[in-house]
Structures are given as structure tokens and as C-alpha cells.
Amino acid sequence: MKNSILAALLLISFGSHGAVDPIKKRMDQMAKEIEKKVITWRRDFHEHPELGNREFRTSEKIAAHLKALGLEVKTGVAKTGVVALLKGGKPGPVIALRADMDGLPVTERVDVPFVSKVTTEYNGQQTGVMHACGHDGHVAILMGVAEVLAGVKSEVKGTIKFIFQPAEEGAPQGEEGGAALMIKEGVLENPKVDAIFGLHLNAQTPIGQIKYRPGGTMAAVDFFSVKVKGKQSHGAYPWLSIDPIVTASQIVNNLQTIVSRKLDLTSGAAVVTVGAIHGGIRQNIIPEEVNMMGTIRYLDAPMQKVIHDNLRQVAEKTAESQGAKADVKIDVMYPVTYNDPALTDQMVGSLEEVAGKDNVLLTPAVTGAEDFSFFQQKVPGLFFFLGGAPLNKSQAQTAPHHTPDFYIDEGGFELGIRAFCHLVVDYADQHKSTKISSR
Ligand SMILES: [Zn+2]
Ligand SMILES: [Zn+2]
Numbered sequence: 001m002k003n004s005i006l007a008a009l010l011l012i013s014f015g016s017h018g019a020v021d022p023i024k025k026r027m028d029q030m031a032k033e034i035e036k037k038v039i040t041w042r043r044d045f046h047e048h049p050e051l052g053n054r055e056f057r058t059s060e061k062i063a064a065h066l067k068a069l070g071l072e073v074k075t076g077v078a079k080t081g082v083v084a085l086l087k088g089g090k091p092g093p094v095i096a097l098r099a100d101m102d103g104l105p106v107t108e109r110v111d112v113p114f115v116s117k118v119t120t121e122y123n124g125q126q127t128g129v130m131h132a133c134g135h136d137g138h139v140a141i142l143m144g145v146a147e148v149l150a151g152v153k154s155e156v157k158g159t160i161k162f163i164f165q166p167a168e169e170g171a172p173q174g175e176e177g178g179a180a181l182m183i184k185e186g187v188l189e190n191p192k193v194d195a196i197f198g199l200h201l202n203a204q205t206p207i208g209q210i211k212y213r214p215g216g217t218m219a220a221v222d223f224f225s226v227k228v229k230g231k232q233s234h235g236a237y238p239w240l241s242i243d244p245i246v247t248a249s250q251i252v253n254n255l256q257t258i259v260s261r262k263l264d265l266t267s268g269a270a271v272v273t274v275g276a277i278h279g280g281i282r283q284n285i286i287p288e289e290v291n292m293m294g295t296i297r298y299l300d301a302p303m304q305k306v307i308h309d310n311l312r313q314v315a316e317k318t319a320e321s322q323g324a325k326a327d328v329k330i331d332v333m334y335p336v337t338y339n340d341p342a343l344t345d346q347m348v349g350s351l352e353e354v355a356g357k358d359n360v361l362l363t364p365a366v367t368g369a370e371d372f373s374f375f376q377q378k379v380p381g382l383f384f385f386l387g388g389a390p391l392n393k394s395q396a397q398t399a400p401h402h403t404p405d406f407y408i409d410e411g412g413f414e415l416g417i418r419a420f421c422h423l424v425v426d427y428a429d430q431h432k433s434t435k436i437s438s439r
Contacts, residue, residue, distance in 0.1 A: 023155050023425055030148045031417040038417065039410045041065075042140035043114040049103030049131045051120065052167030053177045055080040058101045058139065062164050065143050069150040071162070078181035082164040085191075086149055092158025092428040093194040096187075096379075097420055098179075098372060099135070099142035100168035106132040109404035123173070132406040134201035134388060139164060141199070141416040148421050157428035159191055168371050170333075179374040188378050194431065195343060196381040197423050198372045199416055204395050205387040207412035210355045210419065211363035212384040214344040216268055218337035219297035220304065221369035226251060226315045227327040228279075228290045235284035245279055247322040248290040251315050252277070255294075258310045268299030271367050272307065297367045301336055337373040340380035347382055350426040354418045368401075386419070387412045 041061075050058055059080045066073045071084040080101070107128025108116045118129040131137075146162055163182065171177025176184075188196075205211055228248045233241035258272050259265070272294065279290030296307050312328045319326035352360045363385060372383050388408040389398045399405035 021425070023152050024422060026152055027148050027421040027425070028418055030151050031144065031414050031421065034144050034147055034417075035414045038140045038144040038413050041143055042136050042410060042413070045136035045139055046112075046131050047114040047116055049116050049118055049129045049136065050101075051105065051122065051129060051172070052102040052169055053079045053171050053175055055101040055166050059164065059166075062101075062139060062143060066146055066162065069146055071146065071150065077187060078166055078185055079175075079177060080166040081182055081187075082162075083182075083187055084146065084162040086146065086153060086156070086160040086162070088156025088158050088160070088428075089154035090157040092156075093431040094159045094161060094191045095424050095427055096161040096163055096193040096196040096375070097142060097145060097424070098163040098165055098196060098198040098375065099138035100165045100371075101135055101139050102167050102169050103129050103135065104132045104169055104402060106130040106402060106404055106406075108132070110407050112407075130404070130406070132403060133169065133401045134203065134406075134408050135168065137201045137388065137408055137410070137413060137416075138199065141413055142420070144413070144417045145420040148417060149424065156424070158431070160424060161187075161191070161193060163187060163196075179371040183374055183378060188375065193379050195427055196372075196375045196379050197347075197420060198375075198381065198383045199386045199419065200370065200383065201388040201408050201412070201416075202385040203388050203398050203401060203406055203408055205385055206389045206391055207387045207409050208355065208391075208415060209359045209361060209387040209412075210351050210384055210415070211361050211387075212339065212344065212348065212351065212382070213363050213365060214339050214341040216299040216336045216365055217339050217363075217383060218365070218370045218373070219269070219271075219299050219367045220301065220336040220373070221333045222296040222304070222308070223293065223331040223333055224296060224311060225291065225293040225329045227329075228292075228315075228319055228324055229327070230286070230288060230290075230322075230324045232288040233286050235282075235286055238286060241286040242323045243286050244288065244290040244324055245286065247319050247324040247326075248277060248279060248292060250322070251318045251326065252292070254314045254318050255311065258307055258314065262306055262310050263298075263303055268303070268365065269297075269367055270299070270303050270307065271295070271297040272311065296330075297369065299336060299365050299367070304332075334369045334371045335373045335377055337370045337383055338376050339382050340376065343380040343382050346430060347423055347427065350422045351384065351419055354422050355415055382423075384419075386416045
């Protein structure tokens with residue numbers, strides 16, 4: 001009798017709320033204990049950044065750590081990727097956690113003791129290399145998560161697949177890489193992944209906060225190039241030419257109507273940007289051709305066809321109207337980073353539990369892109385943003401990602417570790433076999 005009253009009281013006071021779950025309590029404790037170590041790892045990676053498909057030192061450090069934890073480790077996945085399995089003591093689903101490892105060709109300008117002094121040649125230019133997107137933090141956080149989960153292994157339900165991914169920012173020209181190559185090499189199989197979680201540190205979100213969005217969260221991205229072929233002549237006799245410079249200018253102008261006049265923007269933002277235009281060599285020569293290239297972004301998958309069709313038509317027909325010819329090439333890059341609505345709904349409670357309800361915020365979609373989207377095409381996935389902005393700085397004072405002054409405050413790392421750990425435990429607890437929701 002006494003026992004059942006006690007049990008009932010416990011149930012009333014705590015209900016099914018996870019905060020008192022002993023495994024979560026232990027994980028939270030461990031996350032706190034290893035925070036310093038995680039920051040040390042991050043600073044080491046920050047000081048030694050490596051570009052996509054060249055993350056040799058990074059993956060060596062990761063693999064050594066995961067092996068020391070007793071995990072089953074596979075290296076050389078999609079060139080430099082590391083994949084490790086932690087088999088929990090109890091049956092359950094297969095949950096993947098992903099961190100990207102690559103740095104960027106940016107020369108760091110931040111005044112920290114662990115500033116990157118690494119330089120390399122990139123696309124024929126000498127440049128510094130910098131973790132200017134926070135991927136160093138992602139790696140360190142996931143290494144910490146592996147350590148915490150290994151510490152409670154006997155109570156973990158199911159299998160955790162740790163995916164350390166190369167080349168999120170894109171593989172070097174002519175090479176395959178990133179999430180797409182990992183999937184091609186079977187990273188989501190053997191054992192088959194039921195759900196995947198990923199995070200991105202954000203330099204504009206205060207530490208302590210988590211931001212997320214169900215559905216389309218980050219844009220799809222495609223690249224395009226247009227070669228405008230005309231006829232060369234002396235600049236003094238333009239009537240003898242077919243001027244590719246005038247034609248290219250008209251194409252750039254006409255492309256502006258794709259977003260403003262062809263797309264229903266109520267279903268999501270879209271962008272068509274011409275980022276480079278090259279033609280000519282001298283003031284009095286009308287050149288034979290002009291080359292331009294640009295980027296396409298959209299948040300609603302069906303927009304892709306509208307943009308591609310119109311881009312081709314506008315470029316080709318504008319050129320034709322001038323007697324020139326436009327060759328349009330479009331490279332399909334990353335799909336929309338799409339958070340499975342059912343999974344997102346199911347897991348928001350876990351994020352609120354670790355960060356506090358007021359610190360988990362719905363974010364507008366962004367026109368940046370992320371190749372985590374490839375995983376989400378295959379299995380339900382949730383990708384969220386973790387605060388990395390110092391609390392004493394306003395958003396206007398924080399440098400954007402991919403810039404020399406980019407800075408991440410490490411104060412949010414412990415929350416990142418706890419968020420992943422709680423997601424794993426809660427997902428396993430709630431697991432029924434889920435399918436990707438229809439889009
Ligand atoms: Zn980036
Ligand atoms: Zn990134």
C-alpha cells in the first residue's frame with residue numbers, strides 16, 4: 001500500500017516529464033564535466049582548419065577519440081568522413097547524429113590565442129583557411145556527445161550512428177563529396193537509420209538559445225552559368241559586332257523578373273543572383289563572348305522548375321533578340337533543408353527541456369543552404385540552430401558566417417551536447433517506426 005502511494009505521488013509530481021529521468025540527469029552532469037575538454041578540442045580544430053575533402057588531421061583526431069570510447073569506427077567514408085556506432089544496452093531504433101568537419105578559404109582576423117594561421121592554395125589563389133562557419137564546434141560537440149552516451153551505454157535504447165561529414169561547404173572542383181557522397185557510400189544503411197539530427201552553431205543567435213523551424217528551413221541551392229556568344233569587332237564600329245556585353249547586361253536585367261514576376265513568393269523566398277560577370281580585355285574592342293555565373297535559392301521545392309525554365313528562356317531569348325547566343329548551364333546542388341514536421345513536433349519538447357521553454361524559438365526560414373538536406377531526403381531529420389553569439393553583443397555587432405571576423409562563443413556548447421543527448425533518449429523512448437511525412 002505504502003509503496004503504491006509513493007509511486008502514485010512520484011507519478012503525480014513528476015509525471016512523464018523527463019527532467020527527473022535518471023539517465024538524463026547523469027548525461028547533464030557529464031556534459032557539464034566534459035565542457036572544458038570539448039572547448040579544448042574545438043580550439044585545437046579551430047587552430048588547424050582543413051578544407052573540404054582534406055580533413056585528414058581532423059578525422060584522425062575524431063577517430064582516435066571514438067576508438068578510445070570503445071565505439072565501432074569506420075574511417076575514409078566519402079574521402080575523409082568518420083562513422084561510428086554505439087550499440088546501446090537495450091533494444092531500440094537507429095539514430096544518426098551528424099557533424100560537418102570542413103573549414104573555409106577565409107583568412108582569420110579574430111584576436112584569439114587559437115587563431116588559425118593556416119594557408120593554402122585554393123582555385124589557384126593563395127588564401128588563409130579558417131573555421132568561419134563553426135564546424136569546429138560541431139565536431140567538438142559531437143565528440144562530447146559520443147563520450148556522454150558511451151558513459152551511459154548500458155541504458156541507451158537502440159544504436160547511435162555518429163556521422164562526421166567532410167565537405168559540407170562543397171567539394172573541390174571536379175570532386176564528389178559531402179552528405180551526398182556519404183549516402184552514396186551507404187552511410188544510412190547497415191544498420192538502417194530511423195531518424196537523423198543535426199545542429200548548426202549560429203553566430204547571430206545568443207548563447208543559451210535554440211532556434212528551429214518545421215518544414216523548409218534552409219534554401220535549396222543551384223548554380224548557373226551563362227556563356228553569351230556574340231561577334232567581335234572594333235569598339236568604334238559596333239554595327240559590325242554582335243555585342244555580348246550589351247546582351248549580357250540585358251540578360252542580367254531580365255533575370256530580375258524571375259523572382260519578382262514568375263514565382264508565388266507566398267510559398268517561400270527565392271533568390272536569383274548573378275555573382276560574377278567577365279568579358280572583354282580592352283576599351284576599344286567589343287569581345288566575342290561574356291561569361292557570367294550565379295546562384296539560385298528557393299525554399300519551396302516546386303520553384304526549382306519555374307526558376308530553371310525561366311532562366312533558360314530569358315537568357316536564350318534575350319540573346320536571340322540581339323542575334324547572339326546564350327549557353328545556359330545549371331548545376332543542381334543542395335535540396336531544401338526540410339525538417340520533417342511530425343518529427344519536429346515530436347522532438348521540440350526535448351529541446352525545450354534542455355534549453356528552457358523561453359529559449360527555444362521558431363525561426364524564419366533562411367536563404368542559406370546546408371547539405372544536411374540530402375540526409376533528410378532519405379530519412380526523417382531535424383536540423384536546428386544553436387546560439388553562439390556572446391551575450392554582451394548585439395546582433396549588429398556579430399560578424400556573419402564565412403567572414404574573417406566570424407566568432408563563436410563557446411558558452412553554448414554544453415547546451416548543444418545536452419540537446420543531442422536528450423533527443424536521442426527521447427526519440428528512442430517514443431519510437432514507433434516513422435516514415436518521412438509527405439511534402
Ligand atoms: Zn558555411
Ligand atoms: Zn556551416
